Amino acid sequence: MEHIVIIGNGISGVTTARHIRKLSDKKITIVSAETDYFFSRTALMYIYMGHMKFEHTQPYENWFWEKNRIELKKGYVKTVETTSKTLHFADGDTLQYDKLVVATGSKPNKFGWPGQDLEGVMGMYHKQDLDKLEEHAPNNKVCKHAVIVGGGLIGIELAEMLNSRSIPVTFLVREDSFWNGVLPNGESEMINRHIKNHHIDLRLSTNLKEIRSDENGNVKSVIIEETGEEIECNVVGLTAGVSPNIDFIKDSEIETGRGVKVNRFLETNIKDVYAIGDCAEQHEAIGNRRPIEAVWYTGRMMGETLAQTICGNRMQYNPGHWFNSAKFMDIEYQTYGWVFSERSKQDNEAHFHWKHEDDTKCITVAYDKNTSKFLGINTFGIRMRHDVFDRWLTEKRDVDYVMNNLTEANFDPEFYSHYEAEILSAYNQELQTA
C-alpha cells in the first residue's frame, strides 16, 4: 500500500489527508512537531482572550483520525533524504514514504533587530508562541506594557489580544497608515482611527531600532529608530510578516527559493515530493496572486487539488476568483476580486469609496476606468455573499450592474440596517460630478 507522508498538520496538510482518504485506501501519516492534533491557527487569539479553550479550536474530535485511518506522528523532521525516500527526525527516528507532501507553513519574520531573541520577544504564529505569551503576559501586573512591531493582520490581532487583558499596547507600524500596502487609503485610515478608539498607542511611520534587555536577559524596553525614544515594556511582539518554514529542507535535493519551488501541479523538482500551503512558492505567480500565498483558503484549495493528483487524477492548482477576509478589532473585512492599494494599483483601476458616518463601515469598489468592468470589492462592517460576487466576477459584470444590485449580495443578519440606497446615490453623485 502506498504510503503518503505529510509534514505539517495545518489546514493544507489536513485537507490533503482528508481528501486522499475520501478518494483512496492509501496509508496516510501526518507529521507535526507543533501539536498532537489539527487546530485552527487563526483561532489562537481567542484562547488568550478567553473566548475558547484550546480544545475548541480543534475542528475534529480526537477519535476522527483513527476512525479515518490517518496516522499522526509527533516529531520534528530534521532532514529529508529524497533518494532513499526517508525522513530523519530530531530524536533519531526515521520514516519511509512513497510520496511526500511538505506543508510546514510559515514562521514569523525577524529582520536582525538587536535583541530579537531576548526572553519576552515572540511572534504570534505557533501554539508555542501562545504559550509563551501566556507566560510573559498573563495580566497587566506581570506585563505592564507591550510593544508590537509590524502592522499587518497578526499585529492587530495581537493588539486586540493584549487589550482584552487590559495590557497597554504600543503598536509600531512602518507604513504611514495601517496595512496601506494592501488597503486603499480610505479604509486604512478608518482602521487607524478604530485602533486608536481602542486606546492602543498606534505609532505610524515608526521603525524598531533595537530591543534592550535587563540584567536577566528579559526584555526591558525598545528604542524607536526615528526619534531614539525608549519605550519600557515587558513583551515585544514581532509581527512583521511571515516567511516559509522550510529550514529543514535547505540541505536536501529539493529546490527552494523563499519557499519550496513548485509548478502548477504543486510538484517540486523531485519526483513524488510536493509542497502546498504557505511554504510553497510558485515558479510564476498565478494571475494577480503572489508566488507565495500565505492564506488559510489557498492552503485548503491546494490541499483539495493535490489530493486529486496523488490519487491519480493529475490536476493543476487553478484557484478561482480571489477572496479573503479578516477582522480588525470589531470591524469585519471581506474582499472579493482585486482591489489594490494606491501604492500598487494599475493605471486602469479606479475606485469608488463610500464610508458610513459612524466610521465603522465602508466599501471600496474597484473597476476598470476604460471598460467599466467590475474588478473587485472591499467591504468593512457589511457582510457580503461570496457566491454572488464570485458569479458576478465570472460573468464579467460592469460596475453599474454591481452597484445597482448590491442588495442581492448583502449577507448581514436579518433586521440590520441596509445601506445600498445610500451607497448607490453616493455612487451616482460621484460619477456625475467626476
Added chain:
Amino acid sequence: MSNKLNHSMSLAKPDALDITTKQKVALAIGIAGLFILTLALLNTDFPNKGLFLSLSLGLITVGTILYSREAYLTKLEGIKNDGQWFKSDSSRGVWGWVLGIILTGFYIVLYFFEELLGLGQGINGTNTGLISLFDPLSQLLSGRPASQWFVYGTLYTVAILAFGYKFMLKYRHNKYQQLRTGSVMFFQLGFAFLIPEFMYRMNSDLPYYDLKNMWPLNYYNFEQYRVDSFINNGNIGMALLILGVASIFIISPFLTYKYGKRWYCSWVCGCGGLAETAGDSFRHLSSKKMSAWKLERWLIHTVLVFSVVMTTAVIYTYLGYDPDKYWLTREVFLISIGAFLTIVFAVIMIFKRNELGKDAKFGAIGYFVVIGLLIAMHFTGTTEQVFFIKAGALKSAYGFYIGSIFSGVIGTGFYPILGNRAWCRFGCPMAGILGFQQRMFSKFRITTNGGQCISCGNCSNSCEMGIDVRHYAQKGENIVRSSCVGCGICSAVCPRGVLKLENDSMKGRINPTEVLLGNDLDLMELVNQK
C-alpha cells in the same frame, strides 16, 4: 499548557479581568436584594411586605442594570466574550458549581417542599416566609394570596427582564438580538405573567393559562379538570380550548414552516426566554461531542413519545363510550390519533426518507410500531386501561420525571454545568416536534457563505444547543438541524461573516459540498457531482 485554569474564589482576583469598583457596588446592591428574599425565606416577618418586596426586586434589578452598563457601555460595540472561559462562574469553576447547587436546591424545594417556602403555614392557612412576602403583589394583580408558583413566576419574570436588558446591551450592535430579546421579555411579562393573573381576576373559574405555552410543553393542557372548565366557561373557555388545539395543528406548523422553530424557541417560549437571558453566560458550556448529539436524538424523541402516550391515555380515560351523547368517544379518539400518526409517518417515509439518518429511520419505525401495537392491543384486548398502565400513573410519572426533575431541576438548576439549554436540547417534547418539522418542512436554514470559513470554532463554541456549527460551515454546507433554535449567536460571533439565518425556498436548502467555493470550477464540479 493549560490556559488560565487557576480559578480563584477571591472577589479581588489578581487578574486583569477583574470586575471594576462600580461593578462591585452593583453586585452588592443586587446581593442586598437577594438578602431580603433570604431573610423572608428564614421566616423574617417584614412589617410592610409590599415595601420590602418592591425594595428587594428593585435592588436586584438595579444591581443587574448597573453591572451590565458598566460591563458593556464602557467599551465599543462588538463581541463581548472576553474571559468567559476564565471566569469561575461561567467555566464550571467553583462558583459555577456553587451556583448550580443553589439553583438545584431551589428547584427541589419549589417542586417538592413548598411548605418550606411558607405556603399556607400561617394561622388559618395564610402564607408565611418567602411566599407571604409576595402576597401584596399577588393581591394587587389577581386579588388572591400568593402561591409558590406565583413567587417563582415573579422571580422568573424579573430575571428575564433584568438579564434581557443585560443581553441587549451586550449585543447592542445587533438588531436581530435586540428584537429577539425584546420579544421574549414581552411574552414573559405579558403572556406568561400578567395576562393569566388578569384572566383569573375576570373569571376565576378558568384554569391558569399561559396562552403561548402550548402542548406538549404544557403537558397538562388537556387534563380533565382543565378541559371541563374550558367547556363550562362559555365562549371564552371554548376559544381557549380551540386555541390550544389550533396551536398544535395549525399555528405552530405554519410559523415553523415559514420561520423555523426559532419563532417559538428563541422569540416566544418562556424556557427559551430564561435560557437566552439569565442563561446567556453559560451557553458555551453545552457539549459539542458527537456522543452528546447521539444521546440527544434518542432522549428528546423518547420524551416526545412518552408525552404523546401519556396525553392520549389521560384524554382517553375521561371520554365516554356512547356516540349518541358526544361524538368524540374513546374509540373515535384512539382511531384518530392512530390515523394521524400513520399519516405523518407515511408522508415522511414516502417523501423524505432520503433525508433521514439510519438511526432516525430505525427510531421512527420502532416508535411507530410500539404506538400502533399498543393501540391495536386496546381494541383486541379486554383491558380497561389503554397501554396497560393506569393513565393516572403515567401522568404522575411524566409530571415528576419530565415536568419537574428534567425541565426544572436539571434543565435550569444545571445551567452552570450543562449549559443553558439542556432541557430544550435533550428533553423538551415541544422542541422535538418543532425540530422535526424544521428539519423536514421549513424554509429556515443557516446559510454558509461560500468558502470564507476559517474553522476557528467560535460558532460551535457559542452554540447553546451543542451543534457543531463549524462542521458544516467549514464544508461550505448550510446548517439544517432540527435542534437549532435560531438564536443567531453563531452568526454574531463569526469573525469572517460566514453565517446568516434566513428563510428562503426549500429547494437547495441542504447542500453538501466536497470542494469549496473559490477553487477551480472544474474541480468543484468533478468532486461535488457524485
